[in-house]
Each structure stands twice: as structure tokens, then as C-alpha cells.
Amino acid sequence: MKTLKNLETEIKEKGLKYYIITYGCQMNAHESEKIAGLLESIGYIPANSKEDADFIIFNTCCIRENAEQKTFGNVGRIKKLKQLNRELLVSVCGCMMQQESAAKKLMKTFPFVDIVFGTYNLHELPEMILACKSSPDPIYRAPEIGELHDDVPQKRSEGPLASVNIMYGCNNFCSYCIVPYVRGRERSRSANDVISEVAGLTSQGFREVMLLGQNVNSYDGGLNFAQLLKQICEETDIPRIRFMTSHPKDLSDELIGVIAAHPQICRHIHLPVQSGSSRILQEMNRKYTREAYIALAEKIRKNIPGIAVTTDIIVGFPGETDADFAQTLSLVKELRFDSAFTFVYSPRNGTRAARMPNQVDEETQARRIKELVALQNRITEERNHEYEGRSMEVLVEGISARNPKHVCGRTSTSKMVNFEGDASLIGNFVNVKITHGKKTTLFGTLN
Ligand code: SF4
Numbered sequence: 001m002k003t004l005k006n007l008e009t010e011i012k013e014k015g016l017k018y019y020i021i022t023y024g025c026q027m028n029a030h031e032s033e034k035i036a037g038l039l040e041s042i043g044y045i046p047a048n049s050k051e052d053a054d055f056i057i058f059n060t061c062c063i064r065e066n067a068e069q070k071t072f073g074n075v076g077r078i079k080k081l082k083q084l085n086r087e088l089l090v091s092v093c094g095c096m097m098q099q100e101s102a103a104k105k106l107m108k109t110f111p112f113v114d115i116v117f118g119t120y121n122l123h124e125l126p127e128m129i130l131a132c133k134s135s136p137d138p139i140y141r142a143p144e145i146g147e148l149h150d151d152v153p154q155k156r157s158e159g160p161l162a163s164v165n166i167m168y169g170c171n172n173f174c175s176y177c178i179v180p181y182v183r184g185r186e187r188s189r190s191a192n193d194v195i196s197e198v199a200g201l202t203s204q205g206f207r208e209v210m211l212l213g214q215n216v217n218s219y220d221g222g223l224n225f226a227q228l229l230k231q232i233c234e235e236t237d238i239p240r241i242r243f244m245t246s247h248p249k250d251l252s253d254e255l256i257g258v259i260a261a262h263p264q265i266c267r268h269i270h271l272p273v274q275s276g277s278s279r280i281l282q283e284m285n286r287k288y289t290r291e292a293y294i295a296l297a298e299k300i301r302k303n304i305p306g307i308a309v310t311t312d313i314i315v316g317f318p319g320e321t322d323a324d325f326a327q328t329l330s331l332v333k334e335l336r337f338d339s340a341f342t343f344v345y346s347p348r349n350g351t352r353a354a355r356m357p358n359q360v361d362e363e364t365q366a367r368r369i370k371e372l373v374a375l376q377n378r379i380t381e382e383r384n385h386e387y388e389g390r391s392m393e394v395l396v397e398g399i400s401a402r403n404p405k406h407v408c409g410r411t412s413t414s415k416m417v418n419f420e421g422d423a424s425l426i427g428n429f430v431n432v433k434i435t436h437g438k439k440t441t442l443f444g445t446l447n
Helices: 004-014 028-039 065-077 079-084 101-111 119-134 178-184 191-203 225-235 251-260 278-283 288-303 323-335 362-385
Strands: 016-022 057-061 089-094 113-119 139-141 161-163 208-212 241-243 267-271 308-315 339-344 393-400 406-410 418-420 429-437 440-447
Touching: 016 028, 028 089, 028 119, 028 161, 028 208, 057 065, 057 418, 065 101, 089 119, 101 113, 113 119, 119 139, 139 191, 139 278, 178 418, 191 208, 191 225, 191 406, 208 406, 225 241, 225 251, 251 278, 251 288, 278 288, 288 308, 288 323, 308 323, 308 362, 323 362, 362 429, 393 418, 418 429
Parallel strands: 016 057, 057 089, 089 113, 113 139, 161 208, 208 241, 267 308, 308 339, 418 440
Antiparallel strands: 393 406, 393 429, 406 418, 429 440
């Protein structure tokens, strides 16, 4: 019988390559780093494209319906490659595969897919590849929400930024959201593990860490989230710390105080509001009102001067009237977010909102999102203009995708800045004089 050692030898001798296609949020992007780490630990090397790969993995997302449709379309297109290369392995994993119905539908639609598994089986990938090599049938690991397996090898993306999961799952059951069903209840990593991972990343040369969780403010790993941030600041030399995502109902005064007192914690809070109507917020089970959210955002801005506040907004939630939507527009005008991710509500099977009456028709949703996006774009641009003439500290992340003579990086307030420079600047903190603030980016010159 073939062993993992035999498998590793075969992969190395044949020079087999992998290619990962990632959908969805930063948690998923970070899980793809773990998949890459696991595959490289058994000898796979990265491919430049899917055409060049011997193993293609789709790491899926199920937050929105169109993410699912996109996945099905893209997996379907791989059939041609599979016909050209009989040795090619195809795997589909991630949140979408945590739902048994979606996994079964995928396997039925695309019988050429070799390995299907959910987020909690990721650490078993080498064993699944081994099993697949000697099985005529696809390998399917049932999507059980199991133990945390954080000790898998990780292949960090290049550059000065690193992500660190601090917790998994969510207890909130917002009525539109599938996450608690696919990621399970909240489980926090121990504070010691998180702090030593950050210290290790710092000594490897990373300059900024992003602490990730569905609701970081309810972190409970022996310390609460505010205490964890404070300890990271005091016990490591990491120059910059970001975190996401924050639920407004759990954002404490203690946390605001810790951020205010520690300049290495970025001046940026992503604080999803979702709606400006208290009635809709209640239907969404968000557990705060419009007034409470506004008061919180104002308190954050007052106590942490210069902080950027960004948000997520859903339009067209079931039962949303024109008057509710007007409340969202007025909240956006009042709070003038630095930027916002805006979404049209899409029902997810199994959630309470999907069963609600009064689903909003597509035409109304389209009209509302257009109006909201136009308003927020104008505000974002105006806010970006406010940076003109200021000198900002920027952590250089890489060469600009648009201009090879430019580099790009972020301010502590999470504004992307482009300016003339070369690869030698990557990973450095530099001061940049902002000359133009555009819709999505600031432009400047080194000073
Ligand atoms: S807080 Fe709400 S929206 Fe966010 S992951 Fe949890 S249930 Fe979903």
C-alpha cells in the first residue's frame, strides 16, 4: 500500500505543480496559504497558471449566491483541462463545501472532481490525495465542524503583510448570514499561541499583521480582544497591527482605549452597519439600533483622532421600504464613512431571512444600490481629497499593478497610496506627500 512517503517521492520526482483559486474573504485567503503550505510540505511546487498545474484547488465561499454560481461556472470549465491531462487532480474545498447539499450537488454536476472537503478537514489534505490515488471514486470528507487544527504549515504570500487567525466561527446568527452554519460556533485560539505567532512573524521580517475573525471583538482566548491587542503591542515588536471584523455590539470602551494608547494599532476600524434603519437592523438580528451605531462611531472618532471608519451595507433586505432605505442614505451622509462595501441582499438557503415574506424585487434593489454606491463614492473621493498636502507614513507593499515605475502601500488608515519608487522600498515605512486623492487611491511623492 502506498504511504505518504511514497506519495511525496512521486510528487517530487515528477515535479508536480499546484494552483489555488481562492474566492471570498481574507479568512479564505489565509486558508489558501495553509493549503499551499501543506502541498509544499509534501513536495508540490507552485504553478504559474491552471493550464500548467497537476493539481487545481478551488477554495470556495458561500456568503453570496453569485459566489456560488461563479464557482460552479469555473469548476465546469476545468473539464477541458482534465480531458487533456488525465493525471490532473481537481479539488473543491472551503465554506461552500461545508454545506452538504452544495457538496453533493457539485459532485453530481462535475463527476470529474477528485477531492471535496470543508474547512475543518483542511489538515487532512495529504491523506486525501493519497486516498484519491488509489480510489476510483471521488474523495469526500463530510463537512463536520471539528477541532481547530492551526498547526499546519503555511506558505505566506510575499511581502510585508501576514494574516493571523485568532478565532473561528460566529455565534451571532444575523438573520441573512450563513457563516454560523458553515463555520460553527465561536472558538478562540489561546492568547499565548496568537502572541507567539505574531512574535515569530515579526522575527521573520513581516511588518504588519492582520488579526482575523468573524467577530474579533468577542475573542475569548484567556484574554479578551482589547487585552490581546495590548499584550501583542507590549510583548512583540510588530510595527503594525490591523484586525477585522468588528461587530458594533461588542466593541468596548476598553478596546477604544487600547487602540488610542498604542500607535502600532492601525487607525482604521471596519465596523459593518448593514442598514441605517433600526427596524431593519432588528429584522437582521444585529442587536444594535441606528442611534447606538452612530453614537459608537462618534465615540471612536472622538477618542482616536484621525481614525478611518469603513463599513458594510446591505440593500434590499426583505421588507426594506423606501423609508428604510432613506434612513440608510441619511446615516451614510451623517457618518461619512471612508469607504463602504455595498451589497445587494441575496437569500442564503437555511437562513431566517431567506424565509421572510416581502423579498424586495430586483429592480428596486438595483435602483437602491446604484443610489447608495453613487453617494458613497462621492464621499470616499471627498475624504480622499482631504489627504492632499499631508505627509503620510506608508508601508510599501509592492509594485503598482498599473505602473511598473510606481510602488503602492497603505497608510495606517488603510488608504492605498501610489507613488514613484522601486522594489527596494518594499517592506519599508516611508513618508509620502499626498498630491492627489482619487476615488480609490491616493497619489503622492516620496519626501
Ligand atoms: S456577525 Fe453576523 S454577519 Fe458577521 S459572520 Fe456572524 S452572523 Fe455573519
